[in-house]
Amino acid sequence: MISNTDNAPAKSANFDSSSGFSFNLRDQIIKYLKHWYWFALSVFVFVSLAYVKVRYTIPQYNVSSTIVISQEESMSESELSAFKDLGILDDGQSKIENEIQIIKSRTLLTNVVNNLKLNVRYFSEGRILELESYPKSLIEINFLSDDSIVHKKSKIFYVRIDSSTSFSFLDEKNQKLSDHSFGKTISTSVGDIIITPSVDTMEANSGKIIKIVIAPVKFVAESYRNRLSIMSVKGSSIVKLSLNDPVKEKAKDIINNLVEEYNKATVENKKQASERTADFINDRLELISGDLTQVDDQAATYQSRRGLTSSDVGVQAQQFSSLDTKNSQEIARLNTQLYFIESMRKFVLSQEGKFDLVPQSNSGFSDPTVATTISRYNGLILQRQRLLKTSSVKNPVVVNIDQQIGGLRQVLTGSLNSLKNSIKGQLRSLNTQNQYFGGQIYSAPTRQKDIRAIEREQTIKEQLYLYLLQKREEAEIKSHITLSNARVIDKASTLGSYPVSPNRKTIYAGALFFGLILPFLIIYTSDLLNVKVSSREDLEKVLSMPIIGSIPKVKSKNRIMISQNDRSGIAEAFRILRTNLDFLMAGINKTKGKIIFVTSTISGEGKTLISSNLAKTLAISGKKVAFLGTDLRDPKLHKFFDLPNGKDSKGLTNFIMNSELTPEDIIYKDKAEDPFDIIPSGAIPPNPAELLMQDRVDVIFKYLEEHYDYIIVDTAPVSLVTDTLLIAKHADLSIYIVRENYSDKRVLQVPENFYREKRLPNIAVLLNAAGNKADYNYGYGYGKKN
DSSP states (O other), X not given: OOOGGGTOGGGGGGGGOOOOOOOOXXXXXXXXXXXXXXXXXXXXXXXXXXXXXHHHSOOBEEEEEEEEEOOOOOOSSSXXXXXXXXXXXXXXXXXXXXXXXXXXXXXXXXXXXXXXTTTEEEEEEOSSXXXXXXXXXXXXXXXXXXXXXXXXXXXEEEEEEOSSSEEEEEOTTSOEEEEEETTOXXXXXXXXXXXXXXXXOOGGGTTOEEEEEEOOHHHHHHHHHHHOEEEEXXXXXXXXXXXXXXXXXXXXHHHHHHHHHHHHHHHHHHHHHHHHHHHHHHHHHHHHHHHHHHHHHHHHHHHHHHTOOGGGSOGGGHXXXXXXXHHHHHHHHHHHHHHHHHHHHHHHHSSTTSSSOOOOOOTTSSOHHHHHHHHHHHHHHHHHHHXXXXXXXXXXXXXXXXXXXXXXXXXHHHHHHHHHHHHHHHHHHHHHHHHHHHHHHTTSOHHHHHHHHHHHHHHHHHHHHHHHHHHHHHHHHHHHSOOOSEEEEEEEEESOSSOSBSOHHHHHHHHHHHHHHHHHHHHHHHHHHOOBOOSHHHHHHHOOSOEEEEEEOOOOOOSOOOOTTOOSHHHHHHHHHHHHHHHHTTTOOOSSOEEEEEEESSTTSSHHHHHHHHHHHHHHTTOOEEEEEOOOSSOOHHHHSOOTTGGGSOOHHHHHHOTTOOGGGGOEEOOSSSOOEEEOOOSOOSOHHHHHTSHHHHHHHHHHHHHOSEEEEEOOOTTTOSHHHHTGGGOSEEEEEEETTTSBGGGTHHHHHHHHHTOSTTEEEEEEEEOOTTOOOSSTTOSSOO
């Protein structure tokens, strides 16, 4: 549609618009608002899909629990710190990660599935979705086969309650398969089963259908393992467990039972370590008990043979005996430690003790590093044993722990060797003193010397025996008061009553977003890829020539759309075009006979339609108008006007080829109201270009200039043939037609070149079939016919 700027002569400067870029937000908004129905349809479709998803998606609830995992105190001032700095030993956080992997192990989750019987689920029909019945259903299925067989089976039963004593098996289409009684044994593909009612009032539930789904335990455990989320709080030993499930109570039971299973496993591991220590001590007690009995028997035999007692010792040796006793006791204590050190060192270095727990019976050592190292060593052995239950020795976590155990074994061996050498040094010093005291006592009776030797050996064996008894008692006590690793801070619970999935707000917001963005992207991409002229702005960006106006797009099937009393938008557009012609032809020194060429780049852009209606518009204004068709290759005037012989009516070509014809012989009167004269193109010649170069062409133009006010010439497309350029010298004004959404932007260079090279005189562009993008008419009372 013609813009308002074309209405005012004062704004005729718009004809000289230069190429450039301008962004008009209002035009961009209107461009998209034109397609509001696509946006509405897209939003409706996406919101409908969102509604279906929300309506038919099983809601998921988030259940979480918080626990704290106890950690052993790390060593600070020992040679292990060097290994820790090198990354060989794991720190507290890596220990937490190990515990997380143990909590999430298949073994523990399989135990949870078995404890809660999660491999068997019961569903009842809801209004839209199937609802799982937990923890109790109307009926219960019992298996008579072994668990090892049932836990590997998968099956779906559809059970319809017929009465308080009977039920039926159905297929997937609710067709009856068989009738059965509650409490009777039934043979199925998963073994013999018995179905029993779980409530007393079964008559009230008659007709209800229960779906029983049986799945392999390992698949169910793996499913929950993948859905279970376990995260540690950074910088602490607090761990958060969370699980999404449609049934809140089931998720709570799973998390709580999983924590119980983890605590049970850790307690069992600690008891195993204590029992291992007790067994080690019992073995040593048996050996020491035999040695002590042998020494006691030797002392009794010796005194019995000689009739002696310890009171027969002379007082002269009492002082040295006292010193010797203290010295001997110290030697005995050190020998006891040396004995245990050697036994423990051999155990650690042996292949048997490579990945076994080291007995924790060394707390009596003077060096606390050894005790701490053993505690750390046993902790890693327990971690390795737990991880091997759910993984192989090639697991990176197990390999890392093996490296740490190897490092600790070296440290422990070194610590034991250092302690052994230290004790040996002390023993050498004490033995030297003992030799001195022995030399002093040597003067005592030989019998007393023998008794002292026996007593000394008795003292050593007795101290060692008592020490082992004490340690065994400690191990027994520890095995009975073992505490679990995890302490529950918050039991499993839901954070709110609303499900976490599907998230209604997010889904509807996403649907609204995609409903708006999809048509926007389609329209934007369509405009981006569109190479057709879509608006007047496209012309202004490319062309430097005047733009004479715009003719709106109409759906009328009439070829001639203009009449005397027509008040439609297209009639006003042609009237404005008629006014603009005066501005463009103001410099032409002609009172009559003004020749206006109407041409285009290619066929189909509407030059014949525009030229014929322009002729009609000028005729309505009282001008004498001639309409000349010079498109000799594809004439179309016979489609617009009622000519005597139609397409074969005599015309321009006949006049040029036949010198006997006069202009009056090829001029026809329009039979409609406000007529004008029509000169058709005539017969289609084989050589149109050569024909237009004849002198007879000048004759017809000269005749028309003398007898008419305006001569509207419908010419051939300029990019296809040279016909128009051959007669361009006769034109006073050239109107170049560009059709919206039809003409290619890339060929706009053709009229631009004609304008710059002046190959067509006084050229101006007219936009045809312009869209009504501003959605306005031509003023009050316009836009419809009276």
